Amino acid sequence: MILFHSDSQHRENKAIWRMFETKLLTTELSKGYPWKWYAVNIPMDLRGVSGTKGDIDLIAHLIEPPINPDIEPPSFYRTWEVKVSLLDKEANPRSLKREGRTQKIIKQMQKTRKYGASSVSLLELFVLEDGFFSKHNFPSTEVASVMKSRFVELNNLGFGYQVLPFEHEQVGDTDYGLKSLNAIHNPFQTSIRLLESKLTDAQSPFLDLIEALNNFYLNWKPKEQSRPFFPVISFCKTCRDLTMVYPDHSITCSKCGVSLL
Ligand SMILES: [Zn+2]
Numbered sequence: 001m002i003l004f005h006s007d008s009q010h011r012e013n014k015a016i017w018r019m020f021e022t023k024l025l026t027t028e029l030s031k032g033y034p035w036k037w038y039a040v041n042i043p044m045d046l047r048g049v050s051g052t053k054g055d056i057d058l059i060a061h062l063i064e065p066p067i068n069p070d071i072e073p074p075s076f077y078r079t080w081e082v083k084v085s086l087l088d089k090e091a092n093p094r095s096l097k098r099e100g101r102t103q104k105i106i107k108q109m110q111k112t113r114k115y116g117a118s119s120v121s122l123l124e125l126f127v128l129e130d131g132f133f134s135k136h137n138f139p140s141t142e143v144a145s146v147m148k149s150r151f152v153e154l155n156n157l158g159f160g161y162q163v164l165p166f167e168h169e170q171v172g173d174t175d176y177g178l179k180s181l182n183a184i185h186n187p188f189q190t191s192i193r194l195l196e197s198k199l200t201d202a203q204s205p206f207l208d209l210i211e212a213l214n215n216f217y218l219n220w221k222p223k224e225q226s227r228p229f230f231p232v233i234s235f236c237k238t239c240r241d242l243t244m245v246y247p248d249h250s251i252t253c254s255k256c257g258v259s260l261l
Helices: 008-022 024-029 101-114 141-157 206-219
Strands: 035-043 055-063 075-087 120-128 160-171 174-180 192-195 232-236 241-245
Touching: 008 024, 008 035, 008 055, 008 075, 008 120, 024 160, 035 206, 055 206, 075 101, 075 160, 101 120, 101 141, 120 141, 141 160, 141 192, 206 232, 206 241
Parallel strands: 035 232, 075 120, 120 160
Antiparallel strands: 035 055, 055 075, 160 174, 160 192, 232 241
16 A cells, blocks of 8 residues: 555554655755664653653664764764655645644653653654645645744744655555655755754653663674664564664564564
8 A cells, every 4th residue: 555545543654664765865864964773663661761651753863973083973862753744646735734733743742852852853744645746846835834833833942843745656556766855956855954953961761761772773683684784773562672673674573573564
């Protein structure tokens, strides 16, 4: 089934993994910084670190550019709350302005900040129906007005805001190829960076979560495949533990093989 038609319950998860499968979209998230790993759908209460319910959709472990080769460059961490909206080929939005949606998003982002994350942004993925870009510009007037009001609220609270529209060609029942913004001018800039998140000092329990993720990454011993070129850590609900995903290969748990889509 194509992403545009996937059911709403699984769409967000599928759209996040699609970013990693297509890679071009995630390079942009790192803002050009080198990265060690990304982590997707990580429970805030991983291994009992916090007692907080809920997940962090996306975490990036980024590295400052190395200046002195003898000193390990400092790391920093960005987190995103990910939301998905659909625009059909006639530019009609679906579920974009649902009552109270912005407030719900902000509540979740405040929770992530309170949890101790140092940088919290909204990443809004716009999944466009095949044919959108051939007829319309992004953002359409209606989308732009919603983006504007979200911008004001997120800016007031010091949150970041990034918007990433992309379109696949539909071939039969599968997605094919990738169209996104600015592909002609700069293939590595595919999202609209509207706001940078205010940086605060990372606190526990976020720091404990990061420690667990870093330890998992450093101790990961690949069974058959080599160390992933593009490591993405996730949480397998079957294994009840962290797992390494090789997006080049398949979106499955590398321990038990179950699909994470
Ligand atoms: Zn598993």
